[in-house]
Amino acid sequence: MLKKHINEPQTVPGGATQSLKHESGRLHVSGKATYIDDIPTPANVVHVVPGLSTKAHARIVSMDLEPVKNFPGVLCVLTAQDVLGENQVSPVGAGDEPLLATDEVFYYGQPIFAVVAETRLAARKAARKAKIVYEDLPAVLSVEEARQKGGDMVCRPLEMVRGNAESALENAPKRLSGRITVGGQEQFYLEGQAALATPGEEGEMRICSSTQHPTETQHMVAHILNRPSNLVTLEVRRMGGGFGGKETQANAPACLAALAAEITQRPAKCRLDRDDDMIMTGKRHDFVIDYDVGFDAQGHIQGADMLLAARCGWSADLSGPVTDRALFHADNAYYYPDVRLRSEPFRTNTQSNTAFRGFGGPQGIAAAERVVEEIAFATGLDPLDVRLRNTYGTQDKNITPYFMTVEDSISREIMEQLAEECDYRKRREELRAFNRTSQYIRRGIALTPVKFGISFTATHFNQAGALVHVYTDGSVQVNHGGTEMGQGLHTKMVQIAMREFGLPENRVRITATTTGKVPNTSATAASSGADLNGMAVLDAISKIKERLISFAATHWQAPESTVHFGANGVQVGENCIPFVDVVKAAYMARVSLSSSGFYKTPKISWDPKTGRGRPFYYFAYGAACAEVAVDLLTGENRMERVDILHDAGQSLNPILDIGQIEGGFIQGAGWLTMEELVWDQTGRLRTHAPSTYKIPACSDRPPIFNVKLLENSPNREETIFRSKAVGEPPFVHGLAVLHAISDAIASIADYRICPQLDAPATPEQILRTVERLKKQKDMPH
Known part of the structure; x- marks a missing residue:
């Protein structure tokens, strides 16, 4: 059934493969789209602001937080000792990323404590009153320094070898080597990191977060609060941009808000100031890439050897898969007959670099394009011709x-x-x-x-999951595990339902992404949002359609092969029946009109x-x-x-x-x-x-x-x-x-x-x- 839908596209007006407008476009331009900071603030909400380190690497000798606690409007100050569960937010389980620092700080801007106050302004002012004495420790700030000081790496390096690159380079008619440095990049999403946590009964915690990875953020909050995931519900209606910067970096604000909410038993909001956001959070990895390439006079590459070193920051975060993907894309569109590619993910005392659109791929591709350019100049060829030949x-x-x-x-x-x-x-x-x-x-x-x-x-x-409901009035609700950050993922999911059921846009509604409806979600990243969630939505819809087709064929006495969903209704044999009438009749016959979907x-x-x-x-x-x-x-x-x-x-x-x-x-x-x-x-x-x-x-x-x-x-x-x-x-x-x-x-x-x-x-x-x-x-x- 699923394969049939894929290979036999329909042409429902406005459905998938059509240029339907963004489902929230009107809300965006009118200012009515709801982001975390637009959610009506509960009357008794508290505000959370982190206190940040002012050293790149140092031991904390003493910390006097009394001036912070005594500042007007401050309710309490949270430190690592107040964490109820595990003081860790490492997304890869490396155990190297405490939510709040303890005895040592590893970069300028690392959260050490968090102020909980009646107003955000009071919390921000109070955070600057802390008196912290540091003992400076050696800091490594760049790839060059990391190499000079022994090259501590945040994760395992990777090597890819095919053929014999060394021999190919030695025997090539022409050979050159060089280095390219590629800078990092701030995600600069319009909506900063933000979360609103609301405590419930018997340990429940509901969090609205600007995160690309609802399940991971849910798990982090559960670990911090020392409770099972079934007591923590994470919801995301939309983000004001993500670009990878909210795949793991949204975890800390959500955890701080949840911890404050749990301790005060009041709703808690953490919305980072833009400066604090940029100082605290990770960015695109910058790379230093050394290359050695052999080629002939016609520009054909014969062998390539590349060493891709990255400034990863103070903790592992996602540096392993990022530097891996840089190697995966260091060939770009080109075939290297003999090749060796290696990564060096260096630990530095800077922000822990993280996901960013392309996830290391653009840096690897930059190396491939530099190699092609070098060959073009060495042979006198048009760079385009070198590209085409390889x-x-x-x-x-x-x-x-x-x-x-x-x-x-x-x-x-x-x-x-x-x-x-x-x-x-x-x-x-x-x-x-x-x-x-x-x-x-x-x-x-x-x-x-x-x-x-x-x-x-x-x-x-x-992998991805989805949940689709068809209501007795013929309207449809679609839920899936992907998150909307402006890219139009929700719009495409709506179009899939429109196309499959033959419905107009106003009969299909997408809801906020929530772990309470679709559990165990994957991050909306790696360009896989529509691929994974679209197939999961299609799977759920296909199950409902199979039931409706079987019911309609029996109820109206027609072969199942004659039942089709179209813009004018459901064709059953020679009759075209409005979708809502089919749905109502199916409900009366106790046919399930809801289904989960899954795809891997x-x-x-x-x-x-x-x-x-x-x-x-x-x-x-x-x-x-x-x-x-x-x-x-x-x-x-x-x-x-x-x-x-x-x-x-x-x-x-x-x-x-x-x-x-x-x-x-x-x-x-x-x-x-x-x-x-x-x-x-x-x-x-x-x-x-x-x-x-x-x-x-x-x-x-x-x-x-x-x-x-x-x-x-x-x-x-x-x-x-x-x-x-x-x-x-x-x-x-x-x-x-x-x-x-x-x-x-x-x-x-x-x-x-x-x-x-x-x-x-x-x-x-x-x-x-x-x-x-x-x-x-x-x-x-």
Whole structure:
């Protein structure tokens, strides 16, 4: 039954594969959408604000909290001794992430205590009254320092080996090596970390949280309170953005709110100030990547060796799977005949870096694209030609470094189609002609691909549940384990129900995600939200439909094969009966109109011990062409035109998917060109507010911005209606901008020297690169 629905799409107006508007769009623009801080505050609510360390690494000698407790409006101050259960919020069970510090602090901004007060302002002011005496300990702030001091790692490193990279490098006609540094990135969600906890009877605790992982947050609260999960209910209606920053980082605010609620027996709210949020929480991992590559004069890669080192922060968090995924994507769309890839997840005394859209994949892909660029300059070839010559494709070029077979590589076709449609080669020659006569403004162009694996690399997360109710008035309620953070996941789930039951939009209602309805949820991450939850919703609906089909066939005396659900009602033999009439009749006949659904991703497996397996169900593909202008006097740059061709399979909702591609691209371009994280020598994050951390604004978008979905390209795997994930892959398109800037700068040395432009390509970074190239061009080669 399930396979039939997938392979035989229907055409219900507004249903799945149609461009239905976002289910909360009107609420968003009118200000009526309810976020945590919009929930009507209970009359007796208390407010929770954490007190943060002011040292990167130190022993706590003494802590005087009496001035905090005595501040007007303060009810109590929570420390590690007040935790009722286990003082741990490590998402991977590493035991290295206390909710509140005890004897030692490991980064500037680590929560040590929490103030519980009648007002948020009182709590914030009181938190600054603490008198803490520290004994400084050695602090490690960067990858370089970590290596110099022995290289303590937060988790096990990973190595992937296929063939003999050392021999291939030694025997290659040409060989080069280099290093690329790729900066981190703040998630900068519009809604900060927030939670509202309400105690109930007999130990119950209800929490409204801005989290991407309701079940994990539920479990953390249960551990902190020392009670079973069935007493803790976690609810999420929507988030004002997540981008991975609320996959694990939402746990601490929820736990602090729950602990305060339990101790005071009053509702408790924890909403982090933006500065505290940025200082406390983890970000995208920054990487230092060393590469060694062998190739021939035609640009064919023969061997590659890469070492990817990451600044992971003070605790494990998700650094293991993040650095793993960086290795998974260090090939991007390219086949390496002989390859060795290694990770170094270094422990540092900085925020514990965490999930961010792409989850390490973009950093690995940045390394692959730098390698291609280096080869292009070394051979004098167009970088696009080097890309086309090395893509996965034929049977002798389809095995990844982790031994997964790439069965459907379409990178070459997408790049060729995009190059033709955007007139890449002609424009490239025109830009080079412009640069020959322009003294200060240089223009560049680049076309880069993306091949992105879709699935959690932690195999057990590739499962989802759903709960669907059909009421006797013919309306439908859909519940699932995914969370809505603006990406349109709920809208797509509504469309699945509309399509399957033949109903209009106003007859299907999505509810808040809650662990009380769908337990044991996986995080809404890894671009798997629609894949997993869509199939779970379809499974639940299919069970209900099977019952209704059997009932209708019997009740109206027609073969089951003649029963179909459509926009005009349920076709039963020669009769078309309104859906509501079928439902009412089924209820009167005691037919169940509710069902749970479940789905687990097939075919996947992964063994980190051997570095082999099939960690991904399928790959999503795409390509972007960016044209930029660079001012050699100021280092400023601007995007002038961007063309994107992206593979979303059989899109569930084209308009939402295009929106995701546009947003993902801009966020990726921001990461690579302007978003810069800066720590001072004490380990204090100096870019901790909108005044010091720059993200792209509306004026930064390219004036010519063409985004197109690849046509006639349904997913070859049995995903929900043959669609493909579209959350994370488009982020990588931002690399086209970095390489276009590099192309513009390369004109200084007549395109003979690879600029080796690191990210983020801020004006300062661009000027440094320009000056280096000016010196290099006059050196003998």
